[in-house]
Amino acid sequence: MGSYETADAVHEELGGVLRDALSNEAQLARLRKADAVFQFVLTEPEATLTCHARAVLPVGVETGETKTVPDLVFAMAADAARALLLHERSPVLMLTGGEIAMKGSATKLLQVLGGLAPEPEATPEAAPAEPVSEEPAVEEAADDDADDDATSVAQPSTES
Numbered sequence: 001m002g003s004y005e006t007a008d009a010v011h012e013e014l015g016g017v018l019r020d021a022l023s024n025e026a027q028l029a030r031l032r033k034a035d036a037v038f039q040f041v042l043t044e045p046e047a048t049l050t051c052h053a054r055a056v057l058p059v060g061v062e063t064g065e066t067k068t069v070p071d072l073v074f075a076m077a078a079d080a081a082r083a084l085l086l087h088e089r090s091p092v093l094m095l096t097g098g099e100i101a102m103k104g105s106a107t108k109l110l111q112v113l114g115g116l117a118p119e120p121e122a123t124p125e126a127a128p129a130e131p132v133s134e135e136p137a138v139e140e141a142a143d144d145d146a147d148d149d150a151t152s153v154a155q156p157s158t159e160s
Contacts, residue, residue, distance in 0.1 A: 002044040002079040010047035010078045011063035014040070017085045018051050018061045021116055028059065031115030034108045039070035042078040049081075053115070072104035072112060087118060 004010045021027045031053040040049040050062040050070060062068065074081070080099045083089040091113045094100045102109055 002077060003082065004045055004047075004078050007045050007047040007064070010042060010045060010081075011049065014042075014047075014078070014081055014085055015049055015061050015063050018049060022051070022053070022059045022061065024119075026119050027115055028053070031059075031112065034072075034111035034115060036071040036104075036108045036112060037068055038072040038074065038104075038108075038112050039066075039068075040081050041073055041075045042081050043075075044077045044079065047078060053112075070104070072102065072108050075101040075103075085116065 004013075021031065031051075032055050034053060035055040037050060037052050037054065039051070040047075042048065048064055048066065050066050050068050052058070052060045052062075052068070076084070076094075076099055080089075080094060084091055084094060084100070091100070095102065
């Protein structure tokens with residue numbers, strides 16, 4: 001048996017994850033690029049989640065049966081949906097491994113999966129160990145008579 005005992009438990013947790021994605025401005029912008037209604041048809045237990053992410057219409061998540069016709073349908077076990085939505089497993093490996101069945105446009109599929117993925121965390125740039133100077137470093141002479149040392153330059157001979 002899976003992690004969920006009832007469809008209501010699936011609707012509560014995974015519906016919440018989808019609502020969080022729709023409330024995140026960056027994720028919502030990426031999801032709206034797909035201009036799609038996508039649906040998760042789940043087993044173990046049987047549950048349905050429908051996510052509205054049209055470019056110009058209001059967004060939202062419906063749980064349970066709906067009359068809305070989706071552009072994309074993802075069919076899988078509820079535990080697989082959890083792993084997908086919580087970014088615990090690779091969607092590509094899940095698709096190629098047969099854990100997720102998909103119906104609809106491959107382009108929209110990629111856009112939706114990209115929209116559901118979290119923003120990459122910004123990594124702070126490493127600070128240099130020493131400040132970088134634009135002027136070349138000048139070494140100090142070791143002895144005090146450094147000013148007395150003259151550099152000789154060979155002069156061309158003028159004798160013929």
